[in-house]
Amino acid sequence: MPRQSIELRIRRQDSPTAAPRWEEFSVPWQPSMNVISCLMEIRKNPVTRQGRTTTPVHWESSCLEEVCGSCTMLVNGRVRQSCTALVDNLPEGPITLEPMTKFPVVRDLQVDRQPMFDSLKRVHAWIPIDGTYDLGPGPRMSAEEAEANYVFSRCMTCGCCMEACPQFNGRSEFMGPAPLAQVRLFNAHPTGRLSARERLDQIMGRGGLVDCGNSQNCVEVCPKGIPLTEAFGELGRQTTVQWLKLLFQK
C-alpha cells in the first residue's frame, strides 16, 4: 500500500563552514515520485513538519536518469543516485537524506567532487591525441577488447565508490577507486597504452594503488556495475611488472 504522505529527514548545512542541522518535512504522495521530486515539492513550500518556514533545500542534479552522477547522496544512510531512488521502492518510514561524507559540502545536499577530478588529472585519465598535425585514425581494437574496456568507460564520476571506500578518507592520501579504474581503461587503449608508464608511475606513488585495502565495497556500490576490483588486480599485475623492470633493467 503506497503511503499517504512522505516524511523526510534532511541534513542541512547553509555553507561549507556552517554547522549542520536536521530538518523534517512532509510532502503529499503522488504516483512515481523519486527523491528529487520530493525535494522539488519542498522547494514549492519550504515549511518544516513543525510548521517553521525555512530556506528551500539545495541539491544538485542534471540528467535525472542515472548517467551524470551529480545527484549522488546518502539515501537512508546508503550512497546512491537520488534521481533513481523511487519513493515507492524505499522502505516504510521517514526517508533520510544526507550529503556524501567524503567530499566537502557546498550547501545542504550538494558536495564538491573536485578531489576526484584532481586525481583523474593526476593519473592522466585521457588519451593524448592533441598535436599540431592530424595523427590519422587510431589502431584497431578487437571486439573482445573493446567490450572489456567499454564497462570501465561507463564511469560517471558519481563518487559512490569513493564514499563507500574505507581507505578514502581524511586520514589517508588514497586517491580512491574511481581514478584507478580509469587507469585500467586508458592503459588498455591502443593509443592510450603509449603513455601507460606515466599512469603507472602515478599510481605507484603515495596515495596510489597500494593504499587499497581490498574491502571491495566500491564494486558493491557502483551503480554502473564497473568491475573496480578486477581493475585493481590487473593494475596490481601491471605495477608488479613495472617494478621488476625498474629493479632489473634500470
Next chain:
Amino acid sequence: MKVSDRTYFVLKRLHSLTGVFPIGVFLLEHFYTNSMALQGAAAFDRAAADLARIPYVGAVEAFGIWLPILLHMVLGVFIATTSKPNLERYGYATNWMYTMQRVTGVVLIFYIIFHTFQTRFDPAYLQSPSPYDFMRKQLSSPAMFWFMVVGILSACWHFGNGLFGFAIHWGFVTSRKAQLRVARLGLAFAVVLALVALNSLLAFTGRGLYPDWITKPHGQDHAVVMDGGTR
C-alpha cells in the same frame, strides 16, 4: 615522516610479501612443531631442541623472523591508522573481512610481543628443563589458555585472509570470480590451520585428539611387513 613515492610503494609491497614469506611460512613451521606435543613431552622437547640447533640460528631468527615481523607490524599499524571502517553502513562480507584483518592485526601485536617474551626471554622458561612442562604449567591457567586461543585464531584468520589481499596486490588474480575463490580458499585454509593449532594447544593440557585412524605412523606398517618377512 614523509617517504618518497618509490619507497612508499616498495614498503607497501614488502608488507604484503613478508606476511606470506617468511611470516606465513614460519607460522606453518610453528604449528608443525607445536603438533609434536601430541606425541608427548619427549617428542616436543626434542623438536624444540632441534630448532635451537639450526645452523646460524641467531641470524635465522633475527633476519628470518623478528625483522620481518617487526616490519610487518610497524607498516601494519600505519595502514590501520589510514582506515575509516564503515561496517555499520556497508555490511558486505568482504568489508567484514577487511575490518577483521585490521582487528586481528592489532590483537596479534599484543599477542606476539607477549608470546615472544614468554617463550624466548622469560627466565622461568629459559631455566625450565622441559619446554613442554613449562607450557603445560602456563596453560593450566584458564586466562592464559583463552588468551592463547584468541592469539591462535587471530593468527590463522590474519594469515588465511591475508592471502586474498596478497593475491590481488601482486596481480595473481584479476577476475572477481577468481578473487572470491581465493578468498574462500584462504579462509578454508585458516579453518584447517586453526583446528590443527588448537589441537596442539589442547595436547599441552593432555586433552589433544590423536585418533589412530588419522595419526597411525607408517613405521608400524613397515614393521608388520618386516615381521612377516622374517617369520
